[in-house]
Structures are given as structure tokens and as C-alpha cells.
Amino acid sequence: MHTSWQDLRYAVRLLLKNPGFAIVAVLTLALGIGANAAIFSVTDAVMLKLLPVRNPKQLVYFRLHSPQEHGSAFSRAEFAQFQERSHSFSGMSAFDTLRLMGTVFGKGEFVSGECVSGNFFSVLGVDAIAGRPLTLDDDQSGRPGVAVISHSYWKRKFALDPAVAGKTITLKGVPFTVVGVAPPRFRGLNSAMRRMSGFPWLSGNNCG
Numbered sequence: 001m002h003t004s005w006q007d008l009r010y011a012v013r014l015l016l017k018n019p020g021f022a023i024v025a026v027l028t029l030a031l032g033i034g035a036n037a038a039i040f041s042v043t044d045a046v047m048l049k050l051l052p053v054r055n056p057k058q059l060v061y062f063r064l065h066s067p068q069e070h071g072s073a074f075s076r077a078e079f080a081q082f083q084e085r086s087h088s089f090s091g092m093s094a095f096d097t098l099r100l101m102g103t104v105f106g107k108g109e110f111v112s113g114e115c116v117s118g119n120f121f122s123v124l125g126v127d128a129i130a131g132r133p134l135t136l137d138d139d140q141s142g143r144p145g146v147a148v149i150s151h152s153y154w155k156r157k158f159a160l161d162p163a164v165a166g167k168t169i170t171l172k173g174v175p176f177t178v179v180g181v182a183p184p185r186f187r188g189l190n191s192a193m194r195r196m197s198g199f200p201w202l203s204g205n206n207c208g
Contacts, residue, residue, distance in 0.1 A: 051186075114188050
């Protein structure tokens with residue numbers, strides 16, 4: 001403590017000798033700390049607290065930072081380990097954003113979507129307004145590809161057909177059976193992707 005106090009007094013004396021530098025240093029630190037706090041607050045609010053899901057304030061978002069790669073992703077094996085060893089969370093799901101060619105009734109267009117684990121909707125507390133959400137059974141090896149579509153995609157491509165469950169959409173050349181429709185306000189977890197056209201959620205076992 002004595003050494004720290006001496007260092008602090010020495011630093012104060014140096015700053016007082018050059019008040020201009022001291023003011024710039026303090027302002028720089030204040031701006032840096034304030035900017036980081038503001039960015040965290042905005043990200044926290046946009047990505048988690050404002051999502052139309054059950055208990056959004058209880059959500060925690062993990063991602064991998066790698067200096068060698070742009071973007072971030074965990075492997076399926078790593079995610080399985082997290083699920084197996086986690087004792088602090090009531091549930092853990094995975095998602096990855098996609099941009100791919102989707103075809104309905106012979107007409108193709110680029111759509112945005114998310115490849116998700118089967119418990120994605122149950123962990124978020126989001127139910128389907130038509131059909132059913134994805135389940136863990138959809139992740140089983142050998143199961144056919146299934147998808148939940150957004151309400152806007154349902155309206156635009158299927159004219160709100162109440163019998164949409166069972167219809168087929170082709171995504172990246174692979175047929176997926178529509179099993180349900182998400183609520184109107186729920187459009188995924190990636191704010192940038194939500195503004196793009198389409199939005200299906202694909203069962204993780206069939207995402208390639």
C-alpha cells in the first residue's frame with residue numbers, strides 16, 4: 001500500500017507539471033470507458049432484452065473470438081461438451097446465420113435464415129402459431145430436413161395458408177418440409193439478418 005501511494009503521488013505531480021496533457025488523458029479515458037459502456041448497453045438491449053421471447057433478461061449469448069478467422073463459431077462437438085458440462089443454465093441451444101437460395105413453387109430467391117439446434121424454440125420459450133416448432137427429435141441422424149418459417153415468409157409465399165405444415169421449400173438445393181410458423185414478432189436472433197427477405201429456421205442435423 002505504501003509503494004502504491006508513492007506511485008500515485010508521483011503520477012499526480014507529473015500530471016500537474018503538464019496540465020494540458022493531463023486534461024487530454026482524462027478525457028480520452030472517459031470517452032473510451034463511456035463508449036465501451038454504451039456499446040455494451042446497446043448490444044445487450046438489442047440482442048437480448050428486447051427479443052420477443054420468454055424471460056429475455058435471463059438469456060446469455062456466447063460466441064468464440066478467433067484472431068485467425070473473421071466471425072465466430074463453435075463446432076458441434078464443442079457445443080455438445082458445453083451442454084453436457086453445463087450446470088448453471090436451464091437450457092442451451094445453438095444457432096448459425098445463413099444466406100442461401102430458397103425455392104417455393106418453382107420460384108427461387110435468396111433468403112436469410114438460421115440453422116438451429118432442435119431445442120432452439122423451447123429454450124427461448126417461443127411456440128409456433130401454426131404447426132409445431134422444431135424439437136430435439138429433428139436433430140437425430142437420418143431424420144428428413146424440416147424448417148419453421150417466419151410469419152412474413154408464410155404470408156408472402158403461402159398466403160397465410162393454414163395448411164402450410166407439410167409443404168416443401170427447397171433451400172440450397174435440399175428439400176425441407178415446413179413443420180410450423182413462428183409468431184409475427186419473432187424474426188430470429190441476428191438483428192441484421194432479420195431485416196433481409198425470407199427467414200426459415202432449419203433443423204441443425206440437415207444444415208450441412
